[in-house]
Amino acid sequence: xxxxxxxxxxxxxxxxxxxxxxxxxxxxxxxxxxxxxxxxxxxxxxxxxxxxxxxxxxxxxxxxxxxxxxxxxxxxxxxxxxxxxxxxxxxxxxxxxxxxxxxxxxxxxxxxxxxxxxxxxxxxxxxxxxxxxxxxxxxxxxxxxxxxxxxxxxxxxxxxxxxxxxxxxxxxxxxxxxxxxxxxxxxxxxxxxxxxxxxxxxxxxxxxxxxxxxxxxxxxxxxxxxxxxxxxxxxxxxxxxxxxxxxxxxxxxxxxxxxxxxxxx
Ligand code: ADP
Ligand code: MG
Numbered sequence: 001x002x003x004x005x006x007x008x009x010x011x012x013x014x015x016x017x018x019x020x021x022x023x024x025x026x027x028x029x030x031x032x033x034x035x036x037x038x039x040x041x042x043x044x045x046x047x048x049x050x051x052x053x054x055x056x057x058x059x060x061x062x063x064x065x066x067x068x069x070x071x072x073x074x075x076x077x078x079x080x081x082x083x084x085x086x087x088x089x090x091x092x093x094x095x096x097x098x099x100x101x102x103x104x105x106x107x108x109x110x111x112x113x114x115x116x117x118x119x120x121x122x123x124x125x126x127x128x129x130x131x132x133x134x135x136x137x138x139x140x141x142x143x144x145x146x147x148x149x150x151x152x153x154x155x156x157x158x159x160x161x162x163x164x165x166x167x168x169x170x171x172x173x174x175x176x177x178x179x180x181x182x183x184x185x186x187x188x189x190x191x192x193x194x195x196x197x198x199x200x201x202x203x204x205x206x207x208x209x210x211x212x213x214x215x216x217x218x219x220x221x222x223x224x225x226x227x228x229x230x231x232x233x234x235x236x237x238x239x240x241x242x243x244x245x246x247x248x249x250x251x252x253x254x255x256x257x258x259x260x261x262x263x264x265x
Contacts, residue, residue: 049234105175165196
């Protein structure tokens, strides 16, 4: 019996996120040209691709910061932003959209911390204000989260007293404090000095290992190779190729993927 050189990607059970035929325009610009994608619960998907290919827009469509022109995006068994009414899809009421969005944590290139609040205050703001958690429980939980991202000694520091890498770790803890079922990362290390990238990637790897479902837009090919279950390469508003890191990064099938990788590797 021969063992296939490349074993098939094990498709995780029920997808947590499912995009089907997603199209998005900005005016005449056709930014997403039919995105189909499934991300399983507990899966880490890294999204690679050149600047302008639509990666950020796609993430923003997943959490409904942008609306799509056609197609569907599901989180679990709910369509994001819309609901079925009879045979038609209608937009969900705002409070429903807010509820759906809360299930998703997002970490951007820029940390967007509140400058006049300490690390801990930044982390507990959401749970207290939005989830109605008691200040005491929120502080306990917030402290644990900051310890988890390696900032147990910086609870009372203000953002300006922290390095970029530390600020980004606070931003990650702040997103986690809302107990999201899905984390979206949009180039979380791109704005950091090179020596600070590693500490943020280490935290993200720890989250991945803990079973959190993550979609990570990144140019960190080493991280994608080590941490991703699957890697998708996006270009021109389409997913050109998707597979295991070994498939997409080490033996890409498409010329466009090869050209991109040769520029970033
Ligand atoms: P990426 O994250 O892969 O660099 P983006 O999703 O940011 O790509 O952008 C995809 C394309 O959409 C680019 O051509 C960009 O200029 C355009 N774009 C993004 N956001 C907007 C917007 N709000 N209005 C108009 N064009 C936009
Ligand atoms: Mg982007």
